Amino acid sequence: GNARADYFMPFFLDAESRTAEAEEIDSRAEEAARLLTEWDRRYTKDNTRAVLFELAMDELVDRTWDELNEPGDGDGRTRRVFTPASAVLAVLLNAPHSVWWDDTRTVGVAEDRDDILIASLAAALERAKAQHGEPDGGDWRWDRVRNTNIYHLLGLESLSVLGLPIQGGPGSLNPSSGRGIFGASWRMVVQLGPEVEAWSIYPGGQSGNPVSSRYIDRVDRWVEGKLDPVLFPRSPSDLDAARTASILELNPER
Secondary structure: OOHHHHHHHHHHHHHHHHHHHOOOOOHHHHHHHHHHOOOOOOOOOOOOOHHHHHHHHHHHHHHHOHHHEOOOOOOOOOOEOOOOOHHHHHHHOOOOOOHHHOOOOOOOOOOOHHHHHHHHHHHHHHHHHHHHOOOOOOOOOHHHHOOEEEOOOOOOHHHOEEEEOOOOOOOOOOOEOOOOOOEOOOEEEEEOOOOOEEEEEOOOOOOOOOOOOOOOOOHHHHHHOOOEEOOOOOOHHHOOHHHOOOOOOOOOOO
């Protein structure tokens, strides 16, 4: 699940519903809202609607914080000098007539919150179709839109594992970025009690040595979201002999 989607989605859908009642709805926004009602608000690999929501959020951020862009040179391409956190945008949604909603690019028109939400939906659908084709054509699948890349510390692609289709997205327990270089590498679940139990996963070894047997030995399980039991040995005898690769003995008397 995704608390971020749970919070923002109703605002998009409610704005579309109110605008449709006034018979002023953009057909693209109407279609986008219909497609989003089919979304379970999860970022699974086979999900085909998360991409639309993420594009809608991108548009909402761009259109809301346009006042924070550098002065343009006339071609419409400017850089935003600062982007407030999603929490700030979440609070702003409860002020439908704030001056921040006004689109500075439109002269003589003062947009409100619903205007920006509707415009964001319409633009998101247009971008989704331009980038990934029709909604049910197969290319809206999340694992075709968002991948993760595990780069070697030297940045060499030949020593890296790239284009991994994983589940997760912004605001989820398994976050991922659009560039595929941000996310949770180490994952762990701990159950506290008289006897601590834990399960974890890490995609591979930390030495950076590609000939090591531990180099990428857990990448497949990591991609699948699986976890392995964590060992808590209290003495050497608690270790399974089959797990022992080598033994180092330290003798201070020598």
